[in-house]
Amino acid sequence: MPDPPAGKQDVIFDTALRLFVERGFFGTPTSLISREAGIATGTLFFYFKTKEDLIDALYLRVKAEAAEAMNRGLDQETDAKAKLNRLGKNAVLFGLEHPEKMKFMEQFAHTPFISKSAREEGISRFFFLKDLIVQGIQEGQIRNLDPELLIFMMASSFSGLIARVGTATSPKEREIFVEQGLEFIWNGLAKKSSREPDRRKKTREYM
Amino acid sequence: MPDPPAGKQDVIFDTALRLFVERGFFGTPTSLISREAGIATGTLFFYFKTKEDLIDALYLRVKAEAAEAMNRGLDQETDAKAKLNRLGKNAVLFGLEHPEKMKFMEQFAHTPFISKSAREEGISRFFFLKDLIVQGIQEGQIRNLDPELLIFMMASSFSGLIARVGTATSPKEREIFVEQGLEFIWNGLAKKSSREPDRRKKTREYM
DNA sequence: TTGTAAATTGACTAGTCAGTCAATTGATTA
DNA sequence: TAATCAATTGACTGACTAGTCAATTTACAA
Helix, strand or coil: CCCCCCCHHHHHHHHHHHHHHHHCCCCCCHHHHHHHHCCCHHHHHHHCCCHHHHHHHHHHHHHHHHHHHHHCCHHHCCCHHHHHHHHHHHHHHHHHHCHHHHHHHHHHHCCCCCCHHHHHHHHHCCCHHHHHHHHHHHHCCECCCCHHHHHHHHHHHHHHHHHHHCCCCCHHHHHHHHHHHHHHHHHHHECCCCCCCCCCCCCCCCC | CCCCCCCHHHHHHHHHHHHHHHHCCCCCCHHHHHHHHCCCHHHHHHHCCCHHHHHHHHHHHHHHHHHHHHHCCHHHCCCHHHHHHHHHHHHHHHHHHCHHHHHHHHHHHCCCCCCHHHHHHHHHCCCHHHHHHHHHHHHCCECCCCHHHHHHHHHHHHHHHHHHHCCCCCHHHHHHHHHHHHHHHHHHHECCCCCCCCCCCCCCCCC
């Protein structure tokens, strides 16, 4: 069951999230949002100045929630590999528990309806990923490559993994996918053998 | 320079592609498409019965073009690793040469405006990926994991790589990103050491 | 109880949009 | 040349939309 919305704002958020994913931004009239949320049209515009304000706020909320979920319990792990493993499981769990929020982020990540400032603030919630990668490079567990690139690769891989896990037909299969997918990502990130910090000649210094 | 559009259909396709990426589906009135394409509104509806028909056709066209570009020259390579390397370079090249087509695919992959049948036909263009993966598993170069999962991971990784490569500030940096990104993907796919087909005890048979 | 401000309502406006269609133009063939 | 059909035009229609606002209700402090 969906978490019970507290106030009017939450009802509007939940309804708008569902409808935007189902029908797109311009495909969802504000009149429909308010009707489905059980409020009058005027009330929606009391809480959000415009339709754009609504989707900006929704976007920020979902991004913050996802970042929070992925970050959960990370500081209980010590080394980069353990942290990334936990991060990956958090991400998959979030994707499974909130499929419509995943779809929303995917659908509106590259869309012009979100203001530049909201998009930037949303991205900033995931800055902790960079610290994680850099830590792993310093500790010698992760290959000394461009950290931004590794973040892009990792993040996109997560989304591919979540998409595939969503098609699993049993909990057993789901578990297998998660395990294999996280292994894929770790193999992409990890230094081959050495447990020491990288001392090779470098074409470039990334940290 | 953009490839010169041949007939009216192509002009409409090119204009619609640009506007849909800039403004979204519902954010782009057919009147704007026809105006920018230099034709009358009626002409657009002569070539496409409805606005939905237009975006379906556009989606199919872009998907087919992308699949064709990625497949290019693959049969000149022999083993799976070489094929995947070529595939990756094709994909990155396509992404760099046709950024608006990439954005279009990303933006409309998870969108409800594309009909189910068009989406399925679009996906079918990429079936050759599965043959490639299965070949690699059989030859013992790729790990014996669920091929669908590997395709999802690989495809999403490509899109992450292309996104990052798009931010490169020099051809040199671009080259480095491509090299490192393809290495990430290959390490995710590849069997650790053995050059022989997998003979380990399996929890599951994937081919 | 009374007063005040916040919350809520929904009819309304000014504007926009997908798609139509009767009329015109262009190309091809007999 | 005449006849035929495909291509093209753009004014028009019926339907829909974001946002407004004057009126009403609710919450709550004095």
